[in-house]
Amino acid sequence: MCRLNRGMNCGCCRTCPVAELASVVLLVGTTKGAFVFRSEDGRRTWQVRGPMLAGWHVGDLYNLDDTGGRLIAATSHAAYGATVRHSDDGGLTWRQSSQSPRFPAGSGRTVESIWRFASHDGLLYAGAADAGLFVSADEGMSWRELAALNEHPTRPYWEPSAGGLCLHSIVIDPVSPQRIWVAISRAGVFTTEDAGETWRTSHEGLPSASAGHPCPEVGRSVKKLAADPSDPGRLFAQTEDGVFRFDDGAWSKASDGLPTGSGFPIAVAHNGDVFVVPLAGEHERYMPGGRFAVYRSCDHGQTWRECRNGLPDAHFVAVLRDGLTTDTLDPVGVYCGTTSGELYASADGGDSWVALPGRYTRITSIRAVVTSC
Amino acid sequence: MKPPDVPEIEVTVRVPNLLRDCTNDHTRFTVSASTVEGAIEAMRSQYPLLRMHLYDEDDHLRRHILLYFNDENVAWLPRLDVPVKPGDELRVLQNVSGG
Numbered sequence: 001m002c003r004l005n006r007g008m009n010c011g012c013c014r015t016c017p018v019a020e021l022a023s024v025v026l027l028v029g030t031t032k033g034a035f036v037f038r039s040e041d042g043r044r045t046w047q048v049r050g051p052m053l054a055g056w057h058v059g060d061l062y063n064l065d066d067t068g069g070r071l072i073a074a075t076s077h078a079a080y081g082a083t084v085r086h087s088d089d090g091g092l093t094w095r096q097s098s099q100s101p102r103f104p105a106g107s108g109r110t111v112e113s114i115w116r117f118a119s120h121d122g123l124l125y126a127g128a129a130d131a132g133l134f135v136s137a138d139e140g141m142s143w144r145e146l147a148a149l150n151e152h153p154t155r156p157y158w159e160p161s162a163g164g165l166c167l168h169s170i171v172i173d174p175v176s177p178q179r180i181w182v183a184i185s186r187a188g189v190f191t192t193e194d195a196g197e198t199w200r201t202s203h204e205g206l207p208s209a210s211a212g213h214p215c216p217e218v219g220r221s222v223k224k225l226a227a228d229p230s231d232p233g234r235l236f237a238q239t240e241d242g243v244f245r246f247d248d249g250a251w252s253k254a255s256d257g258l259p260t261g262s263g264f265p266i267a268v269a270h271n272g273d274v275f276v277v278p279l280a281g282e283h284e285r286y287m288p289g290g291r292f293a294v295y296r297s298c299d300h301g302q303t304w305r306e307c308r309n310g311l312p313d314a315h316f317v318a319v320l321r322d323g324l325t326t327d328t329l330d331p332v333g334v335y336c337g338t339t340s341g342e343l344y345a346s347a348d349g350g351d352s353w354v355a356l357p358g359r360y361t362r363i364t365s366i367r368a369v370v371t372s373c
Numbered sequence: 374m375k376p377p378d379v380p381e382i383e384v385t386v387r388v389p390n391l392l393r394d395c396t397n398d399h400t401r402f403t404v405s406a407s408t409v410e411g412a413i414e415a416m417r418s419q420y421p422l423l424r425m426h427l428y429d430e431d432d433h434l435r436r437h438i439l440l441y442f443n444d445e446n447v448a449w450l451p452r453l454d455v456p457v458k459p460g461d462e463l464r465v466l467q468n469v470s471g472g
């Protein structure tokens with residue numbers, strides 16, 4: 001039974017080639033609640049439901065498909081801290097989980113916010129700020145920390161970026177789920193081959209830490225990490241120094257053709273197409289010249305093409321690191337939400353865009369789920 | 374902690390609407406206690422989910438949370454073993470502002 005699809009037995013599928021008949025759900029987090037968008041007509045029209053969890057900063061809204069659609073929400077608040085909430089009825093009602101990710105007492109660290117979930121085979125992972133990785137084996141009801149990473153010897157040299165010291169990206173290898181990559185701002189990429197028992201940095205080919213860094217093993221500014229579903233083991237990263245691709249154990253630059261190297265989000269579709277939203281620069285957190293554009297690469301980052309048909313001009317906004325995603329249909333659906341609370345969707349792989357209904361507070365995250373076709 | 378010669382009194386607790394899913398959908402409820410300290414502890418044990426939002430990993434009150442006992446910030450009270458009386462109120466407030 002699919003809870004996302006209002007309890008109907010919809011035959012959920014991961015990759016659906018019949019885009020015209022597909023039902024797609026967008027799970028959207030904002031700084032003041034969550035919204036669920038639904039299209040029942042192949043992404044032509046959308047209905048929106050929300051706000052859910054009104055008042056909470058929803059850093060991620062995740063469909064735990066192992067359970068038939070439990071929704072997991074990362075709810076944070078400047079005063080009230082970070083907790084996990086869940087819904088088993090598609091977001092109509094929510095309950096706070098009995099436990100939430102917490103550092104051990106005496107560690108001197110506090111979970112201020114939860115940034116990102118990822119799951120595989122019954123294990124749900126959560127990345128948090130203060131930077132940490134936690135895992136739940138009971139659908140988010142209780143959590144334990146992965147101390148080998150959280151207490152990594154390089155930790156004293158992890159530096160907070162403007163968004164804090166956060167673990168914002170989690171990638172689980174679908175073929176070898178014991179292998180996990182995470183990215184921490186501002187420390188870099190860490191990987192485990194044994195489901196979190198041991199961790200090492202994975203920086204070969206990335207720009208070096210700044211001169212004089214006391215621990216050059218870290219000090220890398222990786223803004224977002226994404227896996228290539230078409231080629232397990234290949235990763236992409238948006239960094240402070242451009243887009244990088246990870247193949248065969250090393251990173252190589254893949255930014256040629258992009259207007260700048262700056263940006264936060266990066267998404268890779270099931271067919272291997274890569275999408276980014278470049279910013280004017282580290283200090284100008286808006287798109288170059290206010291020209292709203294998503295860039296697409298169909299050749300693994302060797303070349304990039306601007307995609308902005310239907311996107312506005314004079315839009316001095318940004319897309320946050322989790323504000324860009326794709327669906328599993330063909331042609332690929334691409335979705336992005338801005339720091340000014342607008343959502344745009346493309347049902348043709350980025351060639352053309354439409355605005356989704358409504359205007360919201362800052363969009364923190366979007367996930368797309370194909371519920372039936 | 375209940376001193377042997379002090380009866381327990383119903384103390385009203387008020388919490389922000391945002392936290393009502395931690396308190397069985399109540400923004401106002403009562404706890405039985407004989408002291409301010411006891412009222413706080415009763416609130417914490419009665420609603421453990423609320424405790425997660427008010428206290429950090431080291432069991433310190435989160436830095437932007439204010440606990441008021443009637444019109445006084447609990448943090449400024451010289452002692453917490455003060456007996457409570459009928460009509461007393463414990464309030465959870467947030468010390469956050471913005472433009």
